[in-house]
Amino acid sequence: MSNGIDDKDEAMSTDTTNEQNDHNDQNTGNDQDAKAAENGIESLEFSVEYDDAGDADETPAEAVAAAAQEEPASSASKESEEQPGANAAADETDANTAATSANADHVDQTMQLVKGATKGKGQKTGASDGNAYAKTNHRLDRQVRDRVLLKSYPTFSLNHVTTTARKTGRHMLDDLSLAFYAGTLYAVKVLGDEEDPEQRTTLMAVMGAFQLPTSGEVMSKSSNFTELELSELRGHRLGLVPQRYAVRGDLDAEGNLLYAMNGSGRGFLKPKPVVAREMLQSVGYTGAAKGKKVSELSLLDQRRVAIARALCCDAETVILDEPTKGLDEADAAELLDLLRRIARGRDPKRVVIIITSSDAVADAAQKVYDLTD
Missing domain, CATH: 1.20.5 (Single alpha-helices involved in coiled-coils or other helix-helix interfaces)
Known part of the structure; x- marks a missing residue:
């Protein structure tokens, strides 16, 4: 119990x-x-039944393994669906990589050409590499010429200038084109006053901005005279030495330069009297007595003062009308030598133009334009 x-x-x-x-x-x-669940992991529930003999049924385990393998694949597929631009970005990256590689190959080929053309002494350069290098240089030069246009304007020029007399209808200047560059002494040969007094005076008036042409353009570098103020032209760009009234006879040499500088309206880095004295010295004027009127000077010194006055405002273009007229041979040669030095000066660079009917003066110039034909 x-x-x-x-x-x-x-x-x-x-x-x-x-x-x-x-x-x-x-x-x-x-x-x-x-x-x-807190860690974001899904659990899989499964059970395994054993028979009486204690042997495990293998089919459920295989199903579980297959399910476990399918889960990462489905997750990857889900991530791919959530990022539709991933493949496009990868394709773009591949394309950029390919373009970079192509550019690198092109640079390598160019460097090989340069290396082949610059081998040291004792080394032979292949004919094909040399030809390729020459062709490349020619092609690049042609492209530069086509794409870049560098134009150099003359310091002073006349472009198809025609001047017609109102009373007679005569062309004093007929379709005249002349170019003048800095660093050069020019001569424009005209007929003498006994043959044609109007040609010289008309040319001087047009070039000196005292008279506009009937047609055509008078240019200071790239600027038309009609676009510039007279104060800019005569106070800075042009330095004129006419036959008459080139200087004031009632003033001394320094006073003439100060008169021109004060009228230009320009500023100067140094005091004006200092600039005037330095300019007179540069043209060879050695007047001992300050205060001596220009009318009392020799003809050669008067011309020196007139040239200094034309230069004192940093004129780019200096135009002289028969500067040697009335001088003897020695003084004329000395004056022409001075004009050559001015034209060849480098600081600043200027163009010097002589209007003359003298063969000797024209022969002294570096370049001559003959209007007597």
């Missing part, structure tokens, strides 16, 4: 223990599932 009771109690105790273990396992599983 007692044995039956004990067996019954033992069985009940065993069942209770099993229930508690199942309950604990369930709680443990629930805790693990909760932690997995």
Whole structure:
């Protein structure tokens, strides 16, 4: 009797223990599932049944393995669907890489050509490389010529200038085109006053901005005379030495230069009297007595003062009308030598133009335009 009771109690105790273990396992599983859910991991529930012989059924395990393999694939497919531009970006990266590689290959080929053309002594350069190098240089030179146009304007020029007398209708200047560049002494040969006094005076008036041509353009570099103020032309760009009224006879040499500088409206880096004295010295004027009127000077010194006055405002173009007229041969040669030095000066560069009917003066110039034909 007692044995039956004990067996019954033992069985009940065993069942209770099993229930508690199942309950604990369930709680443990629930805790693990909760932690997995917090970490973003989905749990897979599956069960395996064993037969009476204790052998495990292999089919459910294979299904679980297949499901486990399908899960990453489906996740990758899902990520790919969420990023539709990923493939396009990869294709663009590949295209950029290919373009960079092509450019690098082109640079390498160019460097090979340069290396082949600049090999040291004792090394032979292939004929094909040399030809390719020459062709490349020729092509680049042609492209530069086509794309870049560098135009050098004359310092002073007449472009198709025609001047017609109102009363007679005569063309004093007929479609005249002349170009004058800095650093050169020019002579424009005209007819003498006994043959045609109007040609010389008309040319001087047009070039000196005293008279506009009937047609055509008078240019100071790239600017038309009609676009410039007279104060700009005569106060800075042009330095004129006419036959008459080139200087004021009632002033001394320095006073003549100060008179021109004050009338130009320009500023000077040095005091004007200093500039005047330096300019007079540069043209060879050695007047001992300050205050001596220009009218009392020799004809050669008067011409020196007139030239200094034309230069004192940094004129780019100096135009002289028969500067040697009235001088003896020695003084004329000295004056022409001075004009050559002025034209060849570098700071600043100027163009010097002589209007003359003298063959000797024209021969002394570097370039001659003959209007006597």
